[in-house]
Amino acid sequence: MNAWRAAGLAGLLTALPPAWADDEPRCGPIGPAGQQRCAMPDGSTLQRAMSADGRRAMALLRRWSDGSLAELRCAPTSLLPEDREPCGHGGELAEVTLYGEPGKPLGTLSHRRGVLMRQVIVNPQGGVVRSEEFVDNTLAPDRRIKRVYYPSGRLRHEIDLVEPPPEQYHGREGVGREFAESGQVTQEVEWVGGRERRIRQWHLNGQLKLEQTIRHLGRDELRETRSFYEDGTEAALNRERNGRLFGWQQYHAPGGAMQREEEYGERGVLLRRKLYDPRGRLLRDERVNEDPSRS
Numbered sequence: 001m002n003a004w005r006a007a008g009l010a011g012l013l014t015a016l017p018p019a020w021a022d023d024e025p026r027c028g029p030i031g032p033a034g035q036q037r038c039a040m041p042d043g044s045t046l047q048r049a050m051s052a053d054g055r056r057a058m059a060l061l062r063r064w065s066d067g068s069l070a071e072l073r074c075a076p077t078s079l080l081p082e083d084r085e086p087c088g089h090g091g092e093l094a095e096v097t098l099y100g101e102p103g104k105p106l107g108t109l110s111h112r113r114g115v116l117m118r119q120v121i122v123n124p125q126g127g128v129v130r131s132e133e134f135v136d137n138t139l140a141p142d143r144r145i146k147r148v149y150y151p152s153g154r155l156r157h158e159i160d161l162v163e164p165p166p167e168q169y170h171g172r173e174g175v176g177r178e179f180a181e182s183g184q185v186t187q188e189v190e191w192v193g194g195r196e197r198r199i200r201q202w203h204l205n206g207q208l209k210l211e212q213t214i215r216h217l218g219r220d221e222l223r224e225t226r227s228f229y230e231d232g233t234e235a236a237l238n239r240e241r242n243g244r245l246f247g248w249q250q251y252h253a254p255g256g257a258m259q260r261e262e263e264y265g266e267r268g269v270l271l272r273r274k275l276y277d278p279r280g281r282l283l284r285d286e287r288v289n290e291d292p293s294r295s
Helices: 003-015
Strands: 035-039 045-050 057-063 069-073 094-101 104-112 115-122 128-135 143-149 155-162 174-179 185-192 195-202 208-217 220-228 234-241 247-252 258-264 270-276 282-287
Parallel strands (some): 069 094
Antiparallel strands (some): 035 045, 057 069, 143 155, 185 195, 195 208
């Protein structure tokens, strides 16, 4: 290739937009108040107020070409020319409809003074997919409840958490539940101070399947788990320390008779085993390993 043809080809390639240009937003400069406007690849227009370091959007509005709202994120105070009304910064509850694309509702959002009070997201058929609700309590801590639903509309997952002011937050606190489509709760987890305190699971017939309690002593996490058969009889009792079996474990045959017991040492090593006959009478007591923590 001669020099002029190479130069011409290079100029043509330089003039072409990058291959990824149609897949990336085209944003203007960030203004003095952190405000920025972007043209999005899907044809919508985004307004956002960026954090001081320019890494995240503190507030944003995204609209389709017909003016309908595609996305909304509010801050405690008004940061954009158009966010005062949809974010409820006047003090009244403000409800807006989101659209997945022009003319196709995606759900609704309700804010008061920038706080998300309620959210409902729907599928194309209008069925609720997920929801979120803020419960403003006067004499008790505020709570935020999030729910996810099966396609049938039945509740699938619910998490109910205390929502204190940011300066009083010390970790997750509340309850999360999982449900079978029949409506039977299958799992419940309780958190206190950002840590799990209790876990329970149920069989589909409603009988308790598992109950685990968690305690913290200094740096140690201690878990005690009781497991049950579908008829409600005890299946096992396990104890853990920092993720390892520790101390005596018990296992029961269906019907409740003791089947075996195992003892674990400091490092999770099996030390001793007791085996029982079908009537629960001791058959054998054997030493399996020496405790390496005592050597």
